[in-house]
Amino acid sequence: MxxxxxxxxxxxxxxxxxxxxxxxxxxxxxxxxxxxxxxxxxxxxxxxxxxxxxxxxxxxxxxxxxxxxxxxxxxxxxxxxxxxxxxxxxxxxxxxxxxxxxxxxxxxxxxxxxxxxxxxxxxxxxxxxxxxxxxxxxxxxxxxxxxxxxxxxxxxxxxxxxxxxxxxxxxxxxxxxxxxxxxxxxxxxxxxxxxxxxxxxxxxxxxxxxxxPSTRASFAWLTRRRFRVGQTHGRLLGSKRPGAGRVGELAKASAKAGYCFAAAGLAAFQPVSRNRSLLRGVMHVGVLSGLVGARELRLYGNEGGQDAA
CATH class of the missing domain: 3.90.550.10 (Spore Coat Polysaccharide Biosynthesis Protein SpsA; Chain A)
Structure with a gap:
């Protein structure tokens, strides 16, 4: 055995x-x-x-x-x-x-x-x-x-x-x-x-x-999730690119967020494309948050169960 x-x-x-x-x-x-x-x-x-x-x-x-x-x-x-x-x-x-x-x-x-x-x-x-x-x-x-x-x-x-x-x-x-x-x-x-x-x-x-479940079938839940994903990515990027490298990543994430929100505006009457672009923009805003060291959202340990699990 x-x-x-x-x-x-x-x-x-x-x-x-x-x-x-x-x-x-x-x-x-x-x-x-x-x-x-x-x-x-x-x-x-x-x-x-x-x-x-x-x-x-x-x-x-x-x-x-x-x-x-x-x-x-x-x-x-x-x-x-x-x-x-x-x-x-x-x-x-x-x-x-x-x-x-x-x-x-x-x-x-x-x-x-x-x-x-x-x-x-x-x-x-x-x-x-x-x-x-x-x-x-x-x-x-x-x-x-x-x-x-x-x-x-x-x-x-x-x-x-x-x-x-x-x-x-x-x-x-x-x-x-x-x-x-x-x-x-x-x-x-x-x-x-x-x-x-x-x-x-x-x-x-x-x-x-x-x-x-119905608690996750909402744009608000997806927004929180994408933002937190971006925060984690930003933290990891920041740990690998100190100084000028981090400034470059901030500029890149800002440009990507702006592009995504503009794309969402152009797709205003196409719900799938619009919301996909909005959520990608939110993720890049999360990257910005992670790069500057903002406190990360807490998604685990809630009364109703593991929200992100």
Missing amino acids: TDTPSIDICVCTFRRKELADTLRSLAAMELPEGFRIGIVVADNDEVPSAQPLVLALAEELPLPVRYVHSPARNISLARNACLDASSADLVAFIDDDEKATGGWLKRLVETAQASGADVVLGPVKARYGAGAPGWMQVGDFHSTYPVFVQGEIRTGYTCNALLRMASPRIAGRRFSLARGQSGGEDTEFFDQVFGAGGRIAYASEAWVEEPV
Whole structure:
């Protein structure tokens, strides 16, 4: 058994009833051959509120499930608790409101084996309810895909990711506690992996699905999310480009924001194009905020659950 490679699927949770559907979807998917596979659930609530659900499901699911209580309403603590609890060769992350599709893990592993990459990302497909605005559904504003820059993926996310834990670019690395309530801790983590020479690959068929609740199906929620994404990017840029380099980035972000808002004006009667340009402009304003060191928005640890998870 000790010679059999292993995979741990890690799920961080905070007062979210959809966790049961997530765990059941993991048990129902097609498994990659030749691996021992387990599930680690890290509960980020002050009290172990998810423990009864997890222990009950552990009795019915065919995969072994471990529960870890990691209180503090800091998502980085929960992510790090997953890494600390695992000794697996590969670690996959999926959010507690997502469902794995049948081939999810198998496709991630196949891409990792074929590419030799340190990290593999998969896409997250948003599933909208009937009450979501038409422009939002047509434009698919909530789905998540990696960003390619000159043919490379330079950062990532934890809502659909596989990590090769023996990689020297990953071994011992942990998520920033300072970003555990603002969000962006995963962007920073994968940015550092890439900066250390790590390679990030993309498995386009490794889908997970994420229902979009009514609380997120609004332009206001998207605005807050894009602004925070920009803030994180700005902070990372600022740390790499001090002095005159930062001034140049400020000028570039200002120009990009202006261009996007102008484009939104020209598309005033085309809701999808207009709102896409507005949100890109908001993201660049967030970059400006991050570059000047403004306080980042807090998206985690709210009463109703992890707003950004």
